[in-house]
Amino acid sequence: MRDPSRAEALRARDVEVVRGDLLDGASLEAAVRGVDAVVHCAAFFRGATPEQAHAVNDVGTQHLASAARAASVQRFVFTSTGLVYGATGGRSAREDDPCTPAPGYPASKLAAERALFAIDNLDVRVLRLPFVYGDGDPHVEEVVPMMRGFLPTQRMSIAHHADVAQAVARVLDKASPSHRIYNVADDEAPDLATLFASVGAPPPDGSAAEAARAFEIVLDNRRIREDLGFRPEYPRLQDAIAAGTA
Numbered sequence: 001m002r003d004p005s006r007a008e009a010l011r012a013r014d015v016e017v018v019r020g021d022l023l024d025g026a027s028l029e030a031a032v033r034g035v036d037a038v039v040h041c042a043a044f045f046r047g048a049t050p051e052q053a054h055a056v057n058d059v060g061t062q063h064l065a066s067a068a069r070a071a072s073v074q075r076f077v078f079t080s081t082g083l084v085y086g087a088t089g090g091r092s093a094r095e096d097d098p099c100t101p102a103p104g105y106p107a108s109k110l111a112a113e114r115a116l117f118a119i120d121n122l123d124v125r126v127l128r129l130p131f132v133y134g135d136g137d138p139h140v141e142e143v144v145p146m147m148r149g150f151l152p153t154q155r156m157s158i159a160h161h162a163d164v165a166q167a168v169a170r171v172l173d174k175a176s177p178s179h180r181i182y183n184v185a186d187d188e189a190p191d192l193a194t195l196f197a198s199v200g201a202p203p204p205d206g207s208a209a210e211a212a213r214a215f216e217i218v219l220d221n222r223r224i225r226e227d228l229g230f231r232p233e234y235p236r237l238q239d240a241i242a243a244g245t246a
């Protein structure tokens with residue numbers, strides 16, 4: 001359960017905070033009443049069993065979507081993950097490519113995407129996010145222990161917080177076909193040695209190269225650039241580092 005005190009900064013900016021539970025569909029009705037659009041970012045990732053991931057990320061998303069449809073919400077934006085593609089082996093994955101996600105979190109996100117697209121009378125957009133970083137987020141430091149055995153040359157798409165926010169704003173404001181999927185990513189996918197170095201960590205040692213394959217995912221961002229005019233504010237990790245926002 002989230003700590004309610006963490007919402008105080010939002011309240012100070014006149015943001016109305018409504019409490020709900022994705023596992024309880026009735027609790028979501030107040031959150032969607034009278035709103036034009038829903039941007040659904042909640043998920044259970046680290047530490048989730050496959051059953052928990054399914055309950056929150058798939059079934060919970062369906063609960064929220066059903067509430068949004070009943071409230072006549074005009075647009076529903078779902079933040080999914082590039083992990084739905086499965087390992088790409090360094091090849092850039094495009095939105096129409098087949099998906100072979102690993103069990104658990106990645107599979108639950110793909111299941112949620114497909115469930116959303118099957119709901120009648122709901123205008124859905126899906127943003128498939130890569131590894132997200134920036135603005136003081138400790139995400140890079142947190143994954144260093146988990147990825148210690150990965151190959152230092154392995155590449156992985158990333159996106160700065162500012163560019164994720166840009167993608168959300170564009171998909172809300174721009175006209176585009178319903179049931180559209182967009183990859184969101186920087187223009188450059190760094191190797192893990194470079195990513196680790198950005199937080200002063202030595203490169204990974206390659207001792208768990210086979211397990212690392214599931215995270216070797218590079219995203220092609222041409223569709224969102226062409227459809228919505230998306231241009232990363234930080235096209236490369238080095239740009240964010242130089243700006244002091246990594």
